[in-house]
Amino acid sequence: MNDTLKVAVIGGGPGGYAAAFLAADLGMQVTLIDPETNPGGVCLYRGCIPSKALLHVAKLVEEARQAKNWGVEFAEPKIDLARLRSFKEGVVKKLTGGLGQLSKQRKVNYIQGQAGFENSNTLKISRDGGGDETQRFDRIIIATGSRPAAIPAFAIGSARVLDSTGALALADVPRSLLVVGGGYIGLELGTVYAALGTRVSVVEMLPGLLPGADRDLVAPLHRRMSGIFENILLSTTVASLKEEAAGICVTFDGANLKEREVVFEKVLVSVGRKPNSEIPGLANTKVEIGQGGFIQVNKQLQTADPAIYAIGDVVGEPMLAHKASHEGRTAVEHMAGHKVAFEPNAIPAVVFTDPEIAWCGLTQTQAENQSREVAVAKFPWGASGRAMTLDRTEGMTKLIIDPQTERVLGVGIVGVGAGELIAEGVLAVEMAALASDVKLSIHPHPTLSETVMEAAEVFFGQSTHVYRPK
Ligand code: FAD
Numbered sequence: 001m002n003d004t005l006k007v008a009v010i011g012g013g014p015g016g017y018a019a020a021f022l023a024a025d026l027g028m029q030v031t032l033i034d035p036e037t038n039p040g041g042v043c044l045y046r047g048c049i050p051s052k053a054l055l056h057v058a059k060l061v062e063e064a065r066q067a068k069n070w071g072v073e074f075a076e077p078k079i080d081l082a083r084l085r086s087f088k089e090g091v092v093k094k095l096t097g098g099l100g101q102l103s104k105q106r107k108v109n110y111i112q113g114q115a116g117f118e119n120s121n122t123l124k125i126s127r128d129g130g131g132d133e134t135q136r137f138d139r140i141i142i143a144t145g146s147r148p149a150a151i152p153a154f155a156i157g158s159a160r161v162l163d164s165t166g167a168l169a170l171a172d173v174p175r176s177l178l179v180v181g182g183g184y185i186g187l188e189l190g191t192v193y194a195a196l197g198t199r200v201s202v203v204e205m206l207p208g209l210l211p212g213a214d215r216d217l218v219a220p221l222h223r224r225m226s227g228i229f230e231n232i233l234l235s236t237t238v239a240s241l242k243e244e245a246a247g248i249c250v251t252f253d254g255a256n257l258k259e260r261e262v263v264f265e266k267v268l269v270s271v272g273r274k275p276n277s278e279i280p281g282l283a284n285t286k287v288e289i290g291q292g293g294f295i296q297v298n299k300q301l302q303t304a305d306p307a308i309y310a311i312g313d314v315v316g317e318p319m320l321a322h323k324a325s326h327e328g329r330t331a332v333e334h335m336a337g338h339k340v341a342f343e344p345n346a347i348p349a350v351v352f353t354d355p356e357i358a359w360c361g362l363t364q365t366q367a368e369n370q371s372r373e374v375a376v377a378k379f380p381w382g383a384s385g386r387a388m389t390l391d392r393t394e395g396m397t398k399l400i401i402d403p404q405t406e407r408v409l410g411v412g413i414v415g416v417g418a419g420e421l422i423a424e425g426v427l428a429v430e431m432a433a434l435a436s437d438v439k440l441s442i443h444p445h446p447t448l449s450e451t452v453m454e455a456a457e458v459f460f461g462q463s464t465h466v467y468r469p470k
Contacts (some may be wrong), residue, residue, distance in 0.1 A: 003031065005335060008137040010115045010122055010279070013041020015312030015324030016143030017099055022332045024106035031109040033125055038100035039110065042145050042313075043321040044092055046165045051188050053088040054170070055352050058195030062228075062354060069391065078364050079196055093282060115282030124281065137389035139307055139335050142287070142295060143328065144276040146313035158243045162268045162326070164189060167224045172415035174265035176230075178250055180238050182209040184351040186270035187225070191353050194228050201254065201264070203238055210351060214221050214364045216378075217357045217414040224355065233257070267268030275314040279460050292316075292340065299341040309335070323347050338435040346410075346429035350419035355395055358422035361429035362400050374409065375401045377435070377459035378449045381415050383466050386446040392416045397451035399435065401459055406434045408456075417448055424452050435459045 005028045006339060009020045010463045012034030020039075036045060043049060064074045076335035101167040103110045113127040116390035122136050148163040155161075167189045173196045179186040183205030194200040200207070202225075209225070209232065210218050236254030243249075247265040275293045284288075286305035288296045295310040297303055303310050309331040312324030330342040346360040367374040381395035395415020399408055410423025428438055457463035 003151075003366070004140045006136075007031070007141065007332075007335065008033065008115070008135070008139075009141045009143055010123070011041060011143035011145055011276075011312070011314075012036065012039035012110075013143060013145045013312060014043045014321040015145070015328040016041065016141070017103070018325035019141050019143060019311060019328030019332050020108050021106055022329050023335070024108050025384075026332065026336050028332075028335070029109075030106075031111060031137070031209065032103065033111045033113055033115040033123075035112065035114055035128060036096070037112060038096040039103055040092070040096035040099055040144075042097070042147075044096050044322075046168055048321050049095060050088050050168045050268075051185075051192070052352060053091045054084070054189060054192040055354075057084060057087075058192045059354055060239075061195040066391070077298050078458060079171065079173065081173065088168075088170070114280075117282055117284050119281075120285045120305050120358075137307075139309065141325070141328070141331055142279065142303070142308060142310040142314060143312050144279060144314050145324075146273040146275050146319055148270070149272040149274045151269060151271060152178075154238070154241050154267075156241050156243060158241075158248065160243065160248050160266045161241060162266060164268070164270055167193070167268045167270075173268070176247070176264045176266070177201070178203060178238075178248075178262075178264040178267045179270060180267060181270040181272070182206070182211075182232075182234075183270060184210060184349075184353075186268065187221075187351065188354050189268060189270065190229060191225075199230045200228075201233065201262075201406055202229055203233040203236050205235065205237045207235045209234070210357065212365075213349075213351070213357055213359065214412050216396065216398070217359065218397070220414050221351075221353055221355055223358055224394065225353070273313065273319055275316075277314055299343055300334040301327050301342060318347055318349060320347065320349065336462065346426045348422045348426050350422060352419060355392065355404060355415045356418035357412075357414045358418040359412040360408065360425045361408075362421055363410055364398070364400055365410060367400060367409075373403060375403045375459060376453045377401060379455035379458050379463065379466065381448075381451060383447075383454070383463075384451050386448050386450065387415065389446065391415060395448075395451070397421070397455045399438070399455045399459060401435050406436065406459075408433050408435060410439060411452070413451075415448065415451075419466070421448055421452065424449060428452075 007028045008031045009016045018040035023030045066426035115123045176199045179190040179202045189461045190200045239251040239253040247263045287303040290296045294316040301309045313319040333340045348360040351357040378398040382393040387393045400410035408428045435456045443453040
C-alpha cells in the first residue's frame with residue numbers, strides 16, 4: 001500500500017465519510033469536503049436518521065391508541081411540536097457531532113464547502129464563509145449523493161408544496177396532507193404525519209404501493225395503512241396543483257375516482273431521487289455519466305477516469321445508506337491495492353412503516369421476471385407466539401430457496417421489527433446458507449426470529465407450528 005496517497009472525498013454522507021475514515025485508518029492523507037458543519041450527508045441531516053426519530057414517536061402514538069385493546073386506555077396525545085422537533089434535531093446534532101469528532105481523531109482534513117474539478121487530479125474548493133483554493137490529489141472519490149426529484153409542473157412556488165426535506169422540518173401539523181408517490185419515503189413520512197393527527201392521503205400512479213417489493217409483503221401494510229390513511233389512490237396521477245386560499249387544489253387523473261379535485265392543506269412530493277452528478281468542472285475529467293444521470297463505475301467503483309472513483313447514490317440504485325458505505329470502503333480498499341470488488345448477494349431494503357417490510361437477496365418478483373425456478377417457504381406470524389403476545393399477527397416471513405441446492409437465495413419479511421430481523425437473512429444469503437442450516441440453528445423463544453427458522457421448517461414440510469396435511 002502507498003501510505004502517502006493523498007485522497008479527496010467530495011461529499012460527507014454515509015458513502016463519503018465511511019470512505020474518508022477508512023482511507024485515514026489505512027494511512028492515507030485525507031481531505032473530506034461537504035457544505036455542512038460536520039459529516040453526515042442526507043442520511044443524517046435530512047434522511048434516514050430524522051425520519052426514524054419521528055417514526056419512533058409515531059409508533060409510540062399508535063401503540064398508545066392500540067393499548068385500549070389490551071386494557072390500558074390513554075387520553076389522546078398532546079403533541080408539543082417544538083419539543084418533538086428538538087428531540088429530532090438533538091439526535092441529528094449528536095450523531096453528526098460524533099462524526100465530526102471521529103473525523104478529527106483520524107486527522108481527516110474536513111473542509112466545510114463545495115468542490116468542483118479543475119482537472120482529473122485538481123479540485124477547486126470554495127470554503128463556506130469565503131475563500132477559494134485549488135488542491136492536487138492522487139485520488140478523488142465523488143460521493144455527492146442525491147436530491148429529491150422535482151416535477152416541473154408541481155413547482156408552483158408555494159410553501160405548501162413540500163419535498164422530504166420540508167416535511168422532515170415539521171413546521172406544523174397540517175389538517176390534511178397529500179403524499180404524491182407511494183414509495184418508501186412518502187409512506188414513512190405519511191405515517192409520521194398521520195400519527196400526529198393529519199388526515200393523510202397517498203396517490204400512486206402504479207397499481208400498488210411500494211413498486212419493487214413483493215406483493216404479498218405489501219398486502220398487510222396496505223391493509224393497515226387503509227385504516228390509518230384517509231385515502232390511498234392507486235393507478236392515479238396528479239394532473240395539476242393550484243394554490244388557493246384554503247390550500248392546494250389537486251386535480252387527479254385516473255379511472256375510478258370519486259372526486260377529481262380535492263383541496264389539501266399541504267402536499268408532499270415524494271417521487272424518487274436524482275443523483276447529484278452535475279458537479280462543476282466534471283467535464284474537465286474523463287468521468288462518464290450514464291442513464292438517469294448516474295456516474296458510471298466498475299465493480300471497484302472506478303470511473304472512466306483513472307484518478308477518480310464514485311460511490312453511493314450518485315452511482316445508482318439502490319439509493320441506500322448502507323450500500324453507499326460499503327461502496328466507499330470497497331473503493332478505498334481498491335486504492336490501497338487490495339483485490340476487491342463490490343458484488344454483494346444481498347443489499348437489504350427496509351421500509352420503516354408499521355408494519356415494516358424488509359427483504360434481501362433474490363425477491364420472488366425478480367425470480368418470476370427471470371423465469372427462475374424457486375421454492376418459496378412462508379411462515380405466517382399468526383402461528384408465532386411472540387407475534388401473538390405483541391398483538392401483531394399480520395406479519396409473514398418467507399424464504400426464497402433454490403429447489404436443487406436448497407440454498408437460501410432471498411428473504412422477505414413483513415411485520416413489526418422486520419428491519420432488524422432481515423439482518424439474519426443477509427447473513428444467510430451471503431454465507432450461502434442452506435435451508436437446513438437455518439432450520440437447525442436454534443433460535444431463542446419467544447422471539448420473532450423464530451419465524452425465520454420456522455420458514456425453513458415449512459420448506460421441509462416440518463414446521464412445528466404450521467400443520468401441512470400429507
Ligand atoms: P448523501 O448522503 O446524499 O451525501 C452527499 C453529500 O455530498 C451531501 O452532504 C451533499 O451536500 C454533498 N455534496 C454534493 N455536492 C457537493 C460538492 N460539489 N461539494 C461538496 N459536497 C457536495 N437510506 C437508508 O439506507 N435507510 C433509510 O432509512 C433511509 N431513509 C431515508 C429517508 C429520507 C427522507 C431520505 C431523503 C433518504 C433516506 N435514505 C435512507 C437514503 C439515504 O439517505 C441515502 O441513500 C444516503 O444518504 C446516500 O449516501 P451518499 O453518501 O451517497 O450521499
